[in-house]
Amino acid sequence: MSGGQVKRSVRLPADLARALADHARRRKASQTAIIEAALVSFLSPDAADRLEASLSRRLDRLTRDVERLEWHVELSNETLALFIRSWLSATPPLPDGAVKAAHAQGRERWTRFIDTLNRRMELGPRFREELAEDRTNADPTGS
Structure with missing residues (x-):
């Protein structure tokens, strides 16, 4: 028609x-x-092409997001590894009589650490916010 x-x-x-x-x-x-x-x-015959282009854009964005996450995980792993290496190098062994007290103090510190971590994850501030604030405070010119 x-x-x-x-x-x-x-x-x-x-x-x-x-x-x-x-x-x-x-x-x-x-x-x-x-x-x-x-x-x-x-x-329309180009509908498939438009769909493919749209999916390609989304996949590209997801790929960039995953790469950014991968970088952050690698950064976290390296940071933790450096801290552990430094801590192991700088911490002297405990005398036999102090081990029990050190374990008790370690459990108490661990509990406080977990409580603090839970609070920060729920309410903030996040570490990256503190880094940005530290960077701003360290360089008042903002450059």
């Missing part, structure tokens, strides 16, 4: 019909125009 219009009657689930009506109202367009645009887009 060329030219004119053909009337079609379709049934939509109630939630989809409401979503269509809401979208049309927000866009200040008719529901018919939105359905026509959706069909043209869905049936």
Whole structure:
């Protein structure tokens, strides 16, 4: 058929019909125009290319996010390794009589550490915020 219009009657689930009506109202367009645009887009030969491009952009963004996370995990691992190496090098062994007291004090410190960690994870501040604040305080010119 060329030219004119053909009337079609379709049934939509109630939630989809409401979503269509809401979208049309927000866009200040008719529901018919939105359905026509959706069909043209869905049936156009370049729809697959647009979908592929959209997916490629999303995958690229996810790849960058994963790479950034990988860098942060590696940084954390290296930081922890350096701290442990430094601590092991600088901490002298305990005399036999002090081991029991050191274990008790270690348990107490561990409990305080876990409580502090839980509080910071729930309420903050986060370490990266403190780093940014330290950097700002160290260089008042902001450069």
